[in-house]
Amino acid sequence: MKTSILAAAAVIAATAAMPAAAQNATGTVTVNGSVADRCQFTLPNDVINAGELSLQGSGSTAGKLDPSKLDGQTRTLQGWCNGTAATMSVEAQRLVNTTFTTTPPAGFDRVVNYTATATANSANATDTSVTDGAGTAVPVGLFTGDVKVTLSGSSSPTSGLLVAGDYSGQVLVTLTPSVTPAP
Numbered sequence: 001m002k003t004s005i006l007a008a009a010a011v012i013a014a015t016a017a018m019p020a021a022a023q024n025a026t027g028t029v030t031v032n033g034s035v036a037d038r039c040q041f042t043l044p045n046d047v048i049n050a051g052e053l054s055l056q057g058s059g060s061t062a063g064k065l066d067p068s069k070l071d072g073q074t075r076t077l078q079g080w081c082n083g084t085a086a087t088m089s090v091e092a093q094r095l096v097n098t099t100f101t102t103t104p105p106a107g108f109d110r111v112v113n114y115t116a117t118a119t120a121n122s123a124n125a126t127d128t129s130v131t132d133g134a135g136t137a138v139p140v141g142l143f144t145g146d147v148k149v150t151l152s153g154s155s156s157p158t159s160g161l162l163v164a165g166d167y168s169g170q171v172l173v174t175l176t177p178s179v180t181p182a183p
Helices: 002-017
Strands: 039-043 074-081 087-097 111-120 123-128 143-155 167-176
Touching (some): 039 167, 074 167, 111 167
Parallel strands (some): 087 123
Antiparallel strands (some): 039 074, 087 167, 111 123, 111 143
8 A cells, every 4th residue: 555655646746747738729810801793894895987888889779778887897895794693785776877867758768777796705695776775684604805796687677778977876785793682
């Protein structure tokens, strides 16, 4: 028993002589942030100068719309969207004679219609100027780069002679981020 007491005393003495083990403590700082869904054009404008819109010459089509002046015309805008649910829509607005503003007599037209197609991120949005308003929006998701706009299918309402004057129209391409409801 004396030996047991001495052995226990030796263990206690050895334990007391050892330094105490250090205790680690960890605190936490949480860092939060967010990025809003958005789309932006970095090259938002370009121009198609189609020049003389009517056919030249003296045949039966002279003075009527020359579709080659518009069909196949392409311009490239540049933009991006950072949200996975972003969409793109196109609104083709007819070319209208801005100097002759009254209703033309029979056999004449003062309007040129066409179809516009915008391509971005392998998605095509299309609209015709025959009806007002934008065409159906298509998903483009996350993308950055070219938005190629191409015209096709140009025509005048009655295939009549075009009234002399200046014609103006435009294609509106709209990139829309996904809409996240407020919490």
